Amino acid sequence: MHKNFKGIEKTVFGHGSFNQLDEILAERRGDNAKFMLFVVDQYFKDKPLAKRIPAKPEDSVVFVDVDVHEPTTEQIDNLRDSILKTKGLPAGVVGIGGGSVMDIAKAVSLMFTNEGSSTLYQGLNLIKKPGIYHCGVPTISGTGAEVSMTAVLTGPVKKLGLKCEWTVFNQVVLDPELIATVPRNWWFYTGMDTYIHCVESENGQYNNAYSHAYAEQAMKLCRDIYLGEQSGQNAENDEKLMVASLMGGLSLTYSEVGVCHALSYGLSKILGTRHCYANCLAFNHLGDFYPEGVAEFKEMIRKHKIDLPQGLAKEWTDEQITAMATVSYNLPHMWNHAIGSDWKDKITVKSIEELFRRL
Amino acid sequence: MHKNFKGIEKTVFGHGSFNQLDEILAERRGDNAKFMLFVVDQYFKDKPLAKRIPAKPEDSVVFVDVDVHEPTTEQIDNLRDSILKTKGLPAGVVGIGGGSVMDIAKAVSLMFTNEGSSTLYQGLNLIKKPGIYHCGVPTISGTGAEVSMTAVLTGPVKKLGLKCEWTVFNQVVLDPELIATVPRNWWFYTGMDTYIHCVESENGQYNNAYSHAYAEQAMKLCRDIYLGEQSGQNAENDEKLMVASLMGGLSLTYSEVGVCHALSYGLSKILGTRHCYANCLAFNHLGDFYPEGVAEFKEMIRKHKIDLPQGLAKEWTDEQITAMATVSYNLPHMWNHAIGSDWKDKITVKSIEELFRRL
Numbered sequence: 032m033h034k035n036f037k038g039i040e041k042t043v044f045g046h047g048s049f050n051q052l053d054e055i056l057a058e059r060r061g062d063n064a065k066f067m068l069f070v071v072d073q074y075f076k077d078k079p080l081a082k083r084i085p086a087k088p089e090d091s092v093v094f095v096d097v098d099v100h101e102p103t104t105e106q107i108d109n110l111r112d113s114i115l116k117t118k119g120l121p122a123g124v125v126g127i128g129g130g131s132v133m134d135i136a137k138a139v140s141l142m143f144t145n146e147g148s149s150t151l152y153q154g155l156n157l158i159k160k161p162g163i164y165h166c167g168v169p170t171i172s173g174t175g176a177e178v179s180m181t182a183v184l185t186g187p188v189k190k191l192g193l194k195c196e197w198t199v200f201n202q203v204v205l206d207p208e209l210i211a212t213v214p215r216n217w218w219f220y221t222g223m224d225t226y227i228h229c230v231e232s233e234n235g236q237y238n239n240a241y242s243h244a245y246a247e248q249a250m251k252l253c254r255d256i257y258l259g260e261q262s263g264q265n266a267e268n269d270e271k272l273m274v275a276s277l278m279g280g281l282s283l284t285y286s287e288v289g290v291c292h293a294l295s296y297g298l299s300k301i302l303g304t305r306h307c308y309a310n311c312l313a314f315n316h317l318g319d320f321y322p323e324g325v326a327e328f329k330e331m332i333r334k335h336k337i338d339l340p341q342g343l344a345k346e347w348t349d350e351q352i353t354a355m356a357t358v359s360y361n362l363p364h365m366w367n368h369a370i371g372s373d374w375k376d377k378i379t380v381k382s383i384e385e386l387f388r389r390l
Numbered sequence: 391m392h393k394n395f396k397g398i399e400k401t402v403f404g405h406g407s408f409n410q411l412d413e414i415l416a417e418r419r420g421d422n423a424k425f426m427l428f429v430v431d432q433y434f435k436d437k438p439l440a441k442r443i444p445a446k447p448e449d450s451v452v453f454v455d456v457d458v459h460e461p462t463t464e465q466i467d468n469l470r471d472s473i474l475k476t477k478g479l480p481a482g483v484v485g486i487g488g489g490s491v492m493d494i495a496k497a498v499s500l501m502f503t504n505e506g507s508s509t510l511y512q513g514l515n516l517i518k519k520p521g522i523y524h525c526g527v528p529t530i531s532g533t534g535a536e537v538s539m540t541a542v543l544t545g546p547v548k549k550l551g552l553k554c555e556w557t558v559f560n561q562v563v564l565d566p567e568l569i570a571t572v573p574r575n576w577w578f579y580t581g582m583d584t585y586i587h588c589v590e591s592e593n594g595q596y597n598n599a600y601s602h603a604y605a606e607q608a609m610k611l612c613r614d615i616y617l618g619e620q621s622g623q624n625a626e627n628d629e630k631l632m633v634a635s636l637m638g639g640l641s642l643t644y645s646e647v648g649v650c651h652a653l654s655y656g657l658s659k660i661l662g663t664r665h666c667y668a669n670c671l672a673f674n675h676l677g678d679f680y681p682e683g684v685a686e687f688k689e690m691i692r693k694h695k696i697d698l699p700q701g702l703a704k705e706w707t708d709e710q711i712t713a714m715a716t717v718s719y720n721l722p723h724m725w726n727h728a729i730g731s732d733w734k735d736k737i738t739v740k741s742i743e744e745l746f747r748r749l
Contacts, residue, residue, distance in 0.1 A: 032410065033402050033403060033404035033406075033407045033410065034402065035400050035401070035402040035410070035414065035561075036400065036401050036402070036403075037399065037400050038397040038398055038399065038400070038401060039397055040396065040397065040399070041394050041395065041396050041397070041555070042394070042395050042397060043392050043393065043394040043395070044392060044395075044598070044599075044600040044644065045392035045598060045600075047392075048392045051391065051392065051394070055394065196400070202394075205600075207599075239403070239404060239629070240403075240566075240626075240629035240630055240632070240633050241403040241404075241564075241629075241633050244607055244611060244630075244633045244634075244637065245607075247607065247610075248603055248604075248606065248607035251606075252603060267599075270598070270599035270600075271599055271603070273599070274599050274600055274603045275603075278603065285403065
């Protein structure tokens, strides 16, 4: 049984394509209570981009601080409830920001039409009804959230996505100019998310010709961006990174992530570590699972003089480490892909604890 | 102004995925007059695949002979009229075959809901209403028809597609097993369509980071399939060719085709030459436009001892050559991409006639 993958409905790519957003939204403004909800990374509140958002007087523009924590089920429920109470059902949701904002836009679009708390829907195909129209405008590239079938949320019990075909965006606007000013460390950590997606997608039992072709090309683009002669943040590499993020996301969607994401979810759930940064912290120590990928990753770290702390585990209590390992262990689809169907013979909460102690 | 590209809604890829078609269609069988229309290449009429088509008693299975001519506007109108008259509006159309069958399925799905002759809608965004649900199951790979926004039809006046976002399939089923028995020459000609798509997409003013990434990977796959150590028709290459066709199609959708397709359309319109074969006949003589691509193409021809006749122009009348050149000249979007905005200063019907005389 092969996955039947839902793709993004419409994609526009290119320098200045953000200017087409107004026209794109115009077609949908007649739906529901006839206003758009813009969810925007607070980082842009006093930046020029905020003034370019094509919001009409009737629209809601909500700036969210994604630095305090990753998207939570409570945050989604509250946003949905407050909008419904004050203005009714929007015509659509537009997310402008990084992976967290993409996930918020996707999740809230679903929760506008599915009753109760979003904690009820964390998992595969638990959502009952299609959400409202939703459009993603990434301002940092690498997570693949712009193309994925999931909206990852941290709830009281789990860090797990609302994963179904209706999660996928109706529209994405990929304007490489929007990622030009990303701070250097985050440009690196987030870009590495796509690199790690590819390494994990390739190394496991669900890899196939489709996921491989996407991973191979996304990795080639990452090598140009992070190791090539013209490596670094420049206009050409910003274009490449946007495409790499999309392709890496498509690769993992048709395959699966692995050991690094399992650890990273544990870190994020227990310590609140940001996803892409948590991936980098873990991947750095997974050379025995992904020897070539980790070696190349370390070369990229060196080349860009990226700050990646080590010796973190010394500061963690045994309870914290057990809690992180338990979160990781409870992601069977990742271990099943990376290790094989007999992964429970090879991986235990104890052995995962040892992986965390490397960090 | 960048293109806002409509993607395939759902994609399933993998060996044996054809067996999932029944389950996939089950969700849509309740629509309209509750029957499915299967449009199937006549080649399969007495082949095992015909028995595996998940048709119910109420469904219509229409076998079409795509060898006599490329899809015509008249053929689409007649198919639509006869089905509507006898059974009403289908729940969906499923095309099982090569590029011609893909185009028939896409075109008829649109014509079920748009009144009058399909000749009225040849061009960009002339279709008024979305078509009915349509699903594509390619049995030969390379044309990219499974992913493209167009359904190319030959009418009394033009060879031109019904091109709009509703043309794109709601579902494609990519089962590499279905292309395993393609006759060798057609495996080559059709595969070369995707190679030529990439060469043309890359060499022109509309090429960009998105179309380039897809073209680069599709060309790499073509090199593996047609030049690599394991080149030829085998299970691994069948998978690669299916992915290459998709990626080549995505590349040209976000860029544009060029000189070879302009000539090929002339050949098909005036002489009825099949699209992929016509492309190969023309591309072979376009070394001054695409030096690297044509050199590599010739290497592939040699390696697989493919029969590609030359000296054809000797048999053509001046009137035929002028007619072909006139069809080609009237594809300004292709010349504009390949030659530049000032293409009319460089290309005339006369100069295109000279290109045809090379064949």
